[in-house]
Amino acid sequence: MRFSILLSGFVLLMSAMPAHALTWEQALENLKQGNERYLQGITKYPRIDPIRRLRTATEGQTPVASVLSCADARVPVETAFDKGFGDLFVVRVAGNVCEMAELASIEYGALYLHTPLIVVLGHTQCGAVKAAISGGQDLKGTLPLLMDEIRPAVEAAKAKNTALTGDELEIAAIEENVRRSIAHTMKSPGIKSAVESKKVGIVGAIRDLKTGKIRWLK
Numbered sequence: 001m002r003f004s005i006l007l008s009g010f011v012l013l014m015s016a017m018p019a020h021a022l023t024w025e026q027a028l029e030n031l032k033q034g035n036e037r038y039l040q041g042i043t044k045y046p047r048i049d050p051i052r053r054l055r056t057a058t059e060g061q062t063p064v065a066s067v068l069s070c071a072d073a074r075v076p077v078e079t080a081f082d083k084g085f086g087d088l089f090v091v092r093v094a095g096n097v098c099e100m101a102e103l104a105s106i107e108y109g110a111l112y113l114h115t116p117l118i119v120v121l122g123h124t125q126c127g128a129v130k131a132a133i134s135g136g137q138d139l140k141g142t143l144p145l146l147m148d149e150i151r152p153a154v155e156a157a158k159a160k161n162t163a164l165t166g167d168e169l170e171i172a173a174i175e176e177n178v179r180r181s182i183a184h185t186m187k188s189p190g191i192k193s194a195v196e197s198k199k200v201g202i203v204g205a206i207r208d209l210k211t212g213k214i215r216w217l218k
């Protein structure tokens, strides 16, 4: 009882939060500019100081985007966009798949923190996608179940172009995997409605592991 009262109060509080100051197009431009600064080596390293940390701890967060990214240690999300505390609501999972927990996290970002933009961010040389291409059934633990989530993207890439092999198949599968996670995200009625009414934008992107450059998908 007490928990449910607390929870309903929490939901009311979150629902009352104002929409983000930026449109989704402005948020996308903001991320593009951050990646450009990162690539040019003129990173501002903004808002990672103790003052910013304390402000976000006491005043809360108003992130500019919700980002679903891979767990790979070589793709830290804030760094690539030149962002700091409270700037991005990041969900990281191997192969940037979107299942229940990931979807709920993205919903929290978009519907309660009012991030105007959702980004599904894959990356080149993704080990999870590579493993799915080569089968992955002999992997340990629950990893074969993860492969089951990614394999349809590999099949979709092959179906679109049966001639694809090697690196070409890999990058096509990585793109399909991003598009598949976007499709899964859109299964949320709240997100679907927000996207259709243009309050929220949802875009896919691929990060080049070697250069750090973000390529935005059309």
Ligand SMILES: [Zn+2]
Residues within 6 Å of the ligand: 070, 071, 072, 094, 095, 096, 123, 125, 126, 127, 128, 129
């Ligand atoms: Zn990966």
